[in-house]
Amino acid sequence: MWFAAGRASTMGGFKEPGEDDGVLLPSARSGMVVSHPIVEISPPDHVKRRAITCHGMTAETVQSTIRARLDYRFQGPMHLLVMYENGARRDGETLVEGLSRATLRRFARKLTFAPAGCQYHEWHELVAPSRLTYFYFDPAKLSETDGAAVSFAPRLFFEDEALWHTALKLMELIEHPAWGDQVYFEALGIVLIYQLLRLHRGAPSGQPQLRGGLATWRQRIAVAYVDEHLAERIELTTLAQLVHQTPFHFCRAFKQSFGIPPLRYQTKRRIEHAKLLLLEKPAMSVTDVGLMVGFGCSTSFATAFRKATGFTPTSYQRSFG
Numbered sequence: 001m002w003f004a005a006g007r008a009s010t011m012g013g014f015k016e017p018g019e020d021d022g023v024l025l026p027s028a029r030s031g032m033v034v035s036h037p038i039v040e041i042s043p044p045d046h047v048k049r050r051a052i053t054c055h056g057m058t059a060e061t062v063q064s065t066i067r068a069r070l071d072y073r074f075q076g077p078m079h080l081l082v083m084y085e086n087g088a089r090r091d092g093e094t095l096v097e098g099l100s101r102a103t104l105r106r107f108a109r110k111l112t113f114a115p116a117g118c119q120y121h122e123w124h125e126l127v128a129p130s131r132l133t134y135f136y137f138d139p140a141k142l143s144e145t146d147g148a149a150v151s152f153a154p155r156l157f158f159e160d161e162a163l164w165h166t167a168l169k170l171m172e173l174i175e176h177p178a179w180g181d182q183v184y185f186e187a188l189g190i191v192l193i194y195q196l197l198r199l200h201r202g203a204p205s206g207q208p209q210l211r212g213g214l215a216t217w218r219q220r221i222a223v224a225y226v227d228e229h230l231a232e233r234i235e236l237t238t239l240a241q242l243v244h245q246t247p248f249h250f251c252r253a254f255k256q257s258f259g260i261p262p263l264r265y266q267t268k269r270r271i272e273h274a275k276l277l278l279l280e281k282p283a284m285s286v287t288d289v290g291l292m293v294g295f296g297c298s299t300s301f302a303t304a305f306r307k308a309t310g311f312t313p314t315s316y317q318r319s320f321g
Contacts, residue, residue: 037076039120039134046070050174054182056141057189059170060134065279067126075119079137079152081196082112082120083167086272087130094122096154104157111160111167113196115152128276133171135192142193152200161213161257163195168259213257214250218243222254226266230273231294234266270294271308274301278317286313 038060041047046068051060058078064070069092074080086108094102096112097119104110114120116139124130142150170188214222222239239262240250254262270293277289284292290301290313305313 036078036136036138037074038136039072039074039080042071042073052174052185054185054189056138057193058134058136059174059185059189060136061131061171061174062134063131064126064129067128069123069125071121071123073119073121074114075117077116077139079116079139079142079196080114080120081135081137081167081192082114083133083135083164083171084108084110084112085131085133085168085171087124087132088127089124090127092122092124094156096120096156098154099156102156107157109159109164110157111155111163112157113152113155115154118154128272129279133167133174135167135170137193137196142197150197150200152196155199160195160199163192163199165259166192166195172259214243214253218245218253219257222250222262226262226269230266230270231292233294234263236262266294267304268308271305274305274313275309275316278313282317289313 036058038051038058039062041049041062046064046066047070048063048065049060051058053059075097084107088106088108090105092103094104094107094112096114112120139150166188170185170192173185173188221242225239225242226234236247236251239254240247243250245253251261254265258265260268274289274293277284277292278286281289286302287298290298293301295301295304302312305311305316309316311319
């Protein structure tokens, strides 16, 4: 069955390991529910949560709406994979039982894995609102796929390109459910499970450049340049020259690494910065915010903002400010 959940208030709270009743995820389609523990987030009213559940796996996006301290805790019968789409903290730490605590300040495009029964806890004092995705896996489903019981090791702030891109597709499906259907979700879930098994066995994921993606150092240079020039028109040739590639090869490799072309990535980052300005500087007009992040007029800004977030700039400010 296919289930979708809305805001955090509809999803309940964390249940201690061993409790029979889990968190109920109301179905947007059938009115039926499924039940299992999810990550406890405190304070719960400062995040927006959406989830899809199907055949032994739940994928849940968590969008923070404030920059104050947030705590995340989980310990239950499900495997937990954490995908940090973006994130930067002034202070905080991340703990997965069996590993040393991590105090990494910038953790965008990182992954964390906590096996079933393993404690996961982190807290952030965020620099800006962030988004992460939780994937909950039924261990029986992974054993069924592998043909035997699998004992996974915990992992903290690691990178795996293949795993990342599959997780990114699932995240986008949660945010835009009209883009896919149950069969597509199930297929992506199966791929993600096989990639977790491959990672567990130590199989090499391959180098990004062999799959056509940008090497890590090129990614960092391109992303840093985009962030430093959000309000400016960036030419594709400029970005390509920075990483010593032709525009054609750079554009193709960038899309392979980030899932979208470079100029669309700039628009995405503009919207993220606009969201921050709308919350931090409520006295600024919507027109001024749009101009500050590089949009030529309030109409183009409002159109792009609504397409990306589902809100107008004003309604976003009223809802989360």
